[in-house]
Amino acid sequence: MRFWTSKPPAAISALLVALTALSAASVYFLWHYSVGIERSAAFQFHIYDILFWGALFAWAQFAEVKLLAYASFSHLFIFVLAAIIIFPPWVVPLLIFLFYINPSIFNLTKEDFSYTWYKDFFNRLQSLLAAAGAAFVFTFIYNNIPIYISDVNITQMVAIILASIANFIINISLVSLAVHISTRMPIKDIWFHNFGWIVFSYMLMTPVSLLLARLYNANPPLLGNWGGWAVILFLIPLYYARFHWDEVVKLREAFNKTVDLLSNTIDAKDSHTFLHSERVTAIASALARAYGLDAAQVNTIEKGSRIHDIGKIGIPDAVLFKPGSLTEEEYNIIKKHPEYGVRLLEPASEYLSETFDIIKYHHERWDGRGYPEGLAGQEIPLWARIVGLADAYEAMTAGRPYQKAKTPEDALREIEDLAGIQFDPKLVRLFREIWETNPAWRDREVFLRLYSSKVPSLESSSPPSLEREPETSQKSS
Numbered sequence: 069m070r071f072w073t074s075k076p077p078a079a080i081s082a083l084l085v086a087l088t089a090l091s092a093a094s095v096y097f098l099w100h101y102s103v104g105i106e107r108s109a110a111f112q113f114h115i116y117d118i119l120f121w122g123a124l125f126a127w128a129q130f131a132e133v134k135l136l137a138y139a140s141f142s143h144l145f146i147f148v149l150a151a152i153i154i155f156p157p158w159v160v161p162l163l164i165f166l167f168y169i170n171p172s173i174f175n176l177t178k179e180d181f182s183y184t185w186y187k188d189f190f191n192r193l194q195s196l197l198a199a200a201g202a203a204f205v206f207t208f209i210y211n212n213i214p215i216y217i218s219d220v221n222i223t224q225m226v227a228i229i230l231a232s233i234a235n236f237i238i239n240i241s242l243v244s245l246a247v248h249i250s251t252r253m254p255i256k257d258i259w260f261h262n263f264g265w266i267v268f269s270y271m272l273m274t275p276v277s278l279l280l281a282r283l284y285n286a287n288p289p290l291l292g293n294w295g296g297w298a299v300i301l302f303l304i305p306l307y308y309a310r311f312h313w314d315e316v317v318k319l320r321e322a323f324n325k326t327v328d329l330l331s332n333t334i335d336a337k338d339s340h341t342f343l344h345s346e347r348v349t350a351i352a353s354a355l356a357r358a359y360g361l362d363a364a365q366v367n368t369i370e371k372g373s374r375i376h377d378i379g380k381i382g383i384p385d386a387v388l389f390k391p392g393s394l395t396e397e398e399y400n401i402i403k404k405h406p407e408y409g410v411r412l413l414e415p416a417s418e419y420l421s422e423t424f425d426i427i428k429y430h431h432e433r434w435d436g437r438g439y440p441e442g443l444a445g446q447e448i449p450l451w452a453r454i455v456g457l458a459d460a461y462e463a464m465t466a467g468r469p470y471q472k473a474k475t476p477e478d479a480l481r482e483i484e485d486l487a488g489i490q491f492d493p494k495l496v497r498l499f500r501e502i503w504e505t506n507p508a509w510r511d512r513e514v515f516l517r518l519y520s521s522k523v524p525s526l527e528s529s530s531p532p533s534l535e536r537e538p539e540t541s542q543k544s545s
């Protein structure tokens with residue numbers, strides 16, 4: 069069975085050994101640290117408390133909330149932080165280690181039993197260390213730094229917010245490190261990709277942890293004879309709201325998938341453009357981030373890149389796939405695809421209108437000799453300039469029936485020669501910088517390999533599970 073026999077790569081093994089040692093040391097340290105703290109004397113917990121919070125941890129991971137843009141959001145951290153308030157600091161790291169559940173385990177069938185033990189183990193260690201860091205931050209602040217606003221003691225609130233930040237940072241740092249080791253992608257890119265806007269919703273949810281802990285610890289209990297009843301009662305509406313949210317997300321996803329399907333039909337028609345849109349998307353997204361655009365803009369650029377050539381559906385195959393050079397008349401037909409694209413998507417403008425500039429202007433040139441409108445320089449919308457450059461590089465390295473694929477070095481040289489002629493010079497400069505640092509992105513072969521054989525990304529709980537896992541493409545060439 070692959071589950072037991074699969075062996076981690078050497079670098080991952082070394083990482084696992086180091087993290088195991090670190091985990092053991094941190095739990096031991098926390099145990100020592102909590103002994104002698106006055107607060108620990110107040111901790112009277114029972115095996116039922118442990119089982120109840122362990123079950124909540126497991127449930128939170130199972131009932132993760134899907135977000136738009138490939139992300140999912142687990143409520144696990146809310147329970148982890150609440151438990152940090154309730155239990156001595158060494159308990160929660162062990163609890164999360166034991167009660168970690170990888171939701172993907174429920175999707176496994178006998179034929180596809182590819183769940184690997186070391187990913188699971190990594191995720192457990194990662195969650196343990198993040199919880200240990202948070203528990204230390206909380207305990208340290210709570211016991212040493214009393215914080216007041218006029219007469220109100222807000223120590224616990226501040227301590228749990230800082231603990232939440234520690235938990236978040238340790239989580240994404242460890243995941244970024246593991247993804248870096250397995251894919252060689254620059255660690256900084258992965259870190260910021262994970263970081264994103266989610267950090268704010270993460271912080272906003274932190275007070276809920278405090279509320280849960282207070283409900284649980286209320287003396288006398290708010291409901292019946294045990295604090296757990298109040299916690300359960302509080303969670304029911306939360307869970308109910310999740311169902312509604314799931315439906316909204318599913319609807320959006322179905323729409324996005326339909327659009328992807330349309331773009332796949334273009335890629336699938338031609339073996340030379342296999343995964344073309346996907347690679348243009350990866351390049352454009354990296355460029356956009358390097359340019360300093362925010363997450364929402366990067367998202368739109370990714371969406372637009374995926375469908376930038378959708379208008380080619382309206383171009384006859386005889387022209388689109390003609391081996392050899394085109395007549396002027398044929399070229400004029402090809403030149404219509406940006407406008408066809410926008411017209412085709414017009415009925416869905418409510419969801420897609422922001423991508424229209426990309427679709428319409430991705431063949432404009434910096435010197436004004438592009439199409440369809442012959443815009444020049446800054447007149448060309450920035451997003452279209454970005455996608456246009458990514459598109460050109462991808463086409464050069466993919467080749468055409470009548471043109472051999474260029475090596476990444478030759479393609480880069482051509483792009484640089486065309487700075488200020490076809491491309492925005494500033495973007496070309498950024499392009500060169502990223503080109504030098506990321507092989508997955510520079511080299512088409514590496515990219516296709518990564519995409520076609522699942523990327524060895526490590527799924528994780530809570531925010532780092534935002535790490536988007538490139539899907540295995542089923543497109544035929």
Ligand SMILES: [Fe+2]
Pocket residue numbers: 376377405430431
């Ligand atoms: Fe195009």
